[in-house]
Amino acid sequence: MDGDVTAATKRFAALELRYDALATDLEETQAALRESRERAAELESRLKAATAEGARLSEQQRTTAARLEDKAKAEEALRKELAEVHTPRKGRAARAATQ
Structure with a gap:
């Protein structure tokens, strides 16, 4: 009978150690989680911020492209106007100058 108690006590002690090890593993796993x-x-959060920044930059790029396009159109209009100013006039004044 004493042998059975001793064996049971040893099994219980081993189970307690196993339980403690499993409890420690569980705590470590929960902390890692x-x-x-x-x-x-x-x-x-960083992804959301980067996405928002990307959208802002895309909008800024579209705005800049539109401004550049407007500027190019304005420059072209000025070139045409300048060319008209420097082009000899045809009509009465041109005919009068050739006569």
């Missing part, structure tokens, strides 16, 4: 979730939330 919390850290992973925090990191994921941080990365998601």
